[in-house]
Amino acid sequence: MCGRFVVAGEHRDLLGLFEIEIEGDDLPGPSWNIRPTDSVSVVIDSVRGDELPVRRIAAARWSLTPSFSPSLATKFPTFNARSETATEKPFFAASVRSKRAIIPASGYYEWKTVGDVKTPYYIHPPEGMLAFAGLYSWWKDASLANDDPARWVLTTTILTREAVGGLRDIHERTPVALPEDWWDDWLDPTIEADQSFVDAAVEASVPVGEALELYEVAPIRGEDRAELINPV
Known part of the structure; x- marks a missing residue:
């Protein structure tokens, strides 16, 4: 699973990396302790009618809420979605088809x-950023006026898969981290994805997972500071 992650750089560092065309408002700054329901930066390709897809980076609530949900808060955790079953779950199925996202990360924590002892580890690439495969959904707050900018809430989740390589010694699950040659297809809303598409993305992510580095860090609580990723 992935319950805490890190984005150590500024969002402007992501603009060229992901070829962003539109930069959203209120993008979150660096954080070394991102938790579920926090605001995170997501990369999405959106399209209207017959127009070509436009790539944008936007702020999203990290816990996906589907449009049909009566409330923003859900009855069960939705910050992760299992890649093996996402197409079968009503909360995620529509997003798999055409609302896929990338969540950039410097690394993540796993315990x-x-x-009875839980030891935290920081897991990260040798260099560069991770591109977590994600899903997104827009949730409408019907209690607000139509012209209220807070009426629509962008929400997101991170796909997970079985851990590979040395990651299996830490936890049985790990985020799906896409290689760069998969970014465009994953984001493309004109590709209607099914389980075979998701499975192919997961298979492509295996070399990325095997290359990740990890080390033990100090206990992580509510603080948010760069020292959290220092090895002990």
Whole structure:
């Protein structure tokens, strides 16, 4: 799974990397302790009618809420979605088809459990950024006026898969981290994805996962500071 992650750079560092055309408002700054329901930066390709897709970076609530949900808060956690079953789950199926996102990250935390002891590890690429495969959905707050900018809330989730390589020693699940040659297809809203498409993306992510580095860090609580990723 992925319950905490890190974005150590400024959002402007992502503009060229992901060839962003439109930069959203209120993008979150660097954080070393991003938690579910926090605001995160997501990369999406949106399209209207017969227009070509436009790539944008926007702020989203990290916990996906589908449009049919009566409330923003859901009855069960939706910050992660299992890649093996996302196409079968009503909360995620519509987003898999045409509302796929990339969530940039410098790295993420995972906890190794031995008995009653949980030890945090920081997992990150040797260099550069991770591109987590995600889904997004727009949720409408019907209690607000039509012209209220807060009426529409962009929400997102991170896909996970079985861990590979040394990551299996820490936790059985890991985020799906897409290689660069998959970014365009994953974001393309004109590609109607099915389970075979998701499975292919997961398979392509395996070399990225095998190359990740990890080390133990100090216990992580509510603080947010760069020292959290220092090895112990």
